Amino acid sequence: MNFAESVRLALDTIRVQKLKSFFTLLGVMIGVMFLIAVVSIVEGMSTYMKEDFAAKLIGVNTFNVRRFPDFNFGNVTEATWREWQRRPRFYENDATMIRQTLGPDFRTAIENTEFIYASTPYARPRQVLAVAADGDYFTIKKYGVAHGRAFSQQEERLGLPVILIGTEIAEHFFPNLDPIGRELRVKGVPFRVIGTIEKQGNILGFSMDRLAIAPFNSPMSRLTNPLGNIDQLIVQAPTEAGVDEGRETVRELLRSVRKLPPSRPDNFILESSESALGFFNDLKSKLIVFGTALPAIGLVVGAMVIMNIMLVAVAERTREIGIRKALGARRRDIMGQFLVEAATLSVVGAAIGIGLGIGGAKLVAALTPLPASVAPWSIAAALVVGAGVGIVAGLYPASRASRLDPIAALRQE
Secondary structure (H helix, E strand, O other), rough: OOHHHHHHHHHHHHOOHHHHHHHHHHHHHHHHHHHHHHHHHHHHHHHHHHHHHHHHHHHOOOEEEEOOOOOOOOOOHHHHHHHHHOOOEOOOOHHHHHHHHOOOOOOOEEEEEEEEEEOOEEEEEEEEEEEOOOOOHHHHHHOOOOOOOOHHHHHHHHHHEEEEEHHHHHHHOOOOOOOOOOOOEEOOEEEEEEEEEEEOOOEEEEEEOOEEEEEEOOOOHHHHHHOOEEEEEEEEEEHHHHHHHHHHHHHHHHHHHOOOOOOOOOOOEEEEHHHHOOHHHHHHHHHHHHHHHHHHHHHHHHHHHHHHHHHHHHHHHHHHHHHHOOOOOOHHEEEEEEHHHHHHHHHHHHHHHHHHHHHHHHHHHHHHHOOOOOHHHHHHHHHHHHHHHHHHHHHHHHHHOOOOOHHHHHHHH
């Protein structure tokens, strides 16, 4: 019996004995379904964190020069926090020095941020994410202007009280009104609205449309950082490869200026998307390990069921095996036939599980902000795993069938 005939026989068995076949395939089906679902959700989380979280909050090919990290997902000890507080602050002249050292190929922007209450005569006061920024801030952050305009270099240099607001601020503070040219008071200080920012959406439940951005030299700088220092300098490299080069240049400059000996660690942080996502990358590996435990159990159960079903098949087809051996079939022919049948049963179960897993991934993508999608490699891996489970489960029944004595088999009723 050739390969195609063995596959056809296995499919006929599934078609004729539907209920038994369903329970035979159930374990593999569940295992593969959860495998596809876990991979899809983890990949979706990874895509979300890189493209939405890191790209929007930090930027593409970007790193931030800060006093201490902005993103702290792990436990920060009291000793670490005290060490951060003792670090030197960053000032505007530090940003100027870094800009001059990096040169014109790098885009830079100073950024101060703080949650501050804002108000207008048209709505109740509400907290907004107030930002004081300069340089290439809008280009680095990819903040497009939906209506109005961005502030000019002259307005930035003179520190005029002009401001751009997010769509959520515009809808709340200026209901059914055109906000352009109107006044928004931030902590009592009046700013003239000159533009609205294109809708940014949410990141981890936080609305990115609550932004209110004013020039760094305007009163917003004092409101966001009364001490006169800066929160961070954002640096964007021209290419992905230039990020590491830029970071090393800034690191050498700051260590030299702060006279840090080689034995002392940095008293500043150069935070990139990779460093900000370090915790998530560790979590991702743990999720994959723990997330595959349930599929593994399902596959083990499925293998045991397939083995038992194949042993029953050997007992039911003992006379057939005896006839084939009497006609010249070799041991490897008999063994190959049962291995192919077992693998076919398992692959069919895996295929159904893949379909259910894809459906689950689409459901997650529809009901959550995660762009859960099935990775092509996971489908190939699921089919290989399915075939592997069938072959492993069929080894013992196939070996047992191949060792049957043809005379004793022919006498079997």
